[in-house]
Amino acid sequence: MDTLLLGARGGLGRLIAVQLANRGHAVRTVTREVARDPDALIAAARGAGAIVNCAGASVAMGLGHGWRGYRAVDTPIGLAAAHAAKALDIRMVYVGVAHPPELARCAYVDAHERVVAAxxxxxxxxxxxxxFYSAYAALLSMARRGFLIDIxxxxxxxxxxxxxxxxxxxAEQVRGDGPREISVGGPDVLTRGEIFERVAQLAGRRVRMVRLPAWLAGINAAMVRVVHPRxxxxxRFAVLLAKHDAIxxxxxxxxxxxxxxxxxQRAA
Incomplete structure (x- = not known):
């Protein structure tokens, strides 16, 4: 079966492409421009049996990864994918966000929920x-400089x-006929403190932990949003995660x- 994969160039997308190929799928990909154009996406998906969408704006906290907010990037691609899947009567698998109710209105989550509604x-x-585990990768390089900052x-x-x-x-959901939504996490339920402590143990040196009050981090997020929406x-999403469990x-x-x-081992 042909499967159209949106977001194939990202870290998760590359892994999904391998898993689809291992299951006998012929993986199609498109450019970001095609992915956000509903009519172009219909043409690209014609003849495919499913659309898998893991595309979206980067979550890397740094310059050089794009500045537009998540509603301006993730949502148009997701809505175009839903439009194409409905027009062609094919299956769609979407990678959304597992979140507590308190996070539903923040922009990062809302951008995904608009796609879910469609x-x-x-x-x-x-x-x-x-x-994702990879979200904590940057902490190791910070710890090796002697400090970690948490909210x-x-x-x-x-x-x-x-x-x-x-x-x-x-990849398993492409041919599946189970529930319309599944929430998935890893096997280890950890506090933020435990996560940071485990990273610090790998630094090979004494690591100073700096705790930023959530209210102050919230002010900082609001100020950053003015000049760099994404x-x-x-x-803001990170601040809310620091205040509410997400299991x-x-x-x-x-x-x-x-x-x-x-x-x-890779960083050694």
Whole structure:
């Protein structure tokens, strides 16, 4: 079966492409310009059996990754994908966000939820994932410089997932006939403090932990949003995650400590 994969150039997209190919799918890809054009996307998907969408703006907190907000990037691509899937009567698999109700109105989550709403009348499934292990990769280089900065009191809990597990789950949903939404996380439920402590242990030196009050981080996020919408929106999402638990069923099997060990070896 041909499957159109949106977001194939991203880290998760590359892993999904491998998993689809391993399952016998012929993977089609398109440019970002085609992905956001509903009519062009219909043409690109014609003859395919499914659309898999993991495309979106970068979550990297730095310059050089684009400045437009998530509603301006993720939502148009997702709506175009839903339009194409409905027009062609084919299945759509979408990678969404597992989140507590308190986060529903923030821009990062809302951008994804608008796509979820557009999928109500088509054959599809939303795979709601917690944070990715790779989101913590930048912490190791920071720790090796002797410090780590976190938001809040470090007591909120989450169970991030390895992208390799998530890619397998997404690929399985292309031919699946299960529920319309599944929430997935990794096997380890950890507090933010525990996550940062485990990263610090790999630094090979004494690491100073700096805790930024959530209220102050919220002010900073609002100020950043004025000049750089994407970074400001994701910073706001990070502030809310520091205040509320984000736990999903433990569907992933790869352990967080094992990922950190791999990361440490690669960075050595």
């Amino acid at each position: 999928m109500r009348d088509l054959d599809g499934v939303v795979v709601r994932a917690t944070g 809040g009191n470090g007591r909120t809990r989450t169970n991030p997932i390895d992208e390799r597990d998530l890619a397998e789950i997404v 970074m400001g929106q994701f910073a 999903a069923p433990a569907v992933g099997t790869r352990r967080f400590d094992a990922y950190l060990g791999e990361l440490s």
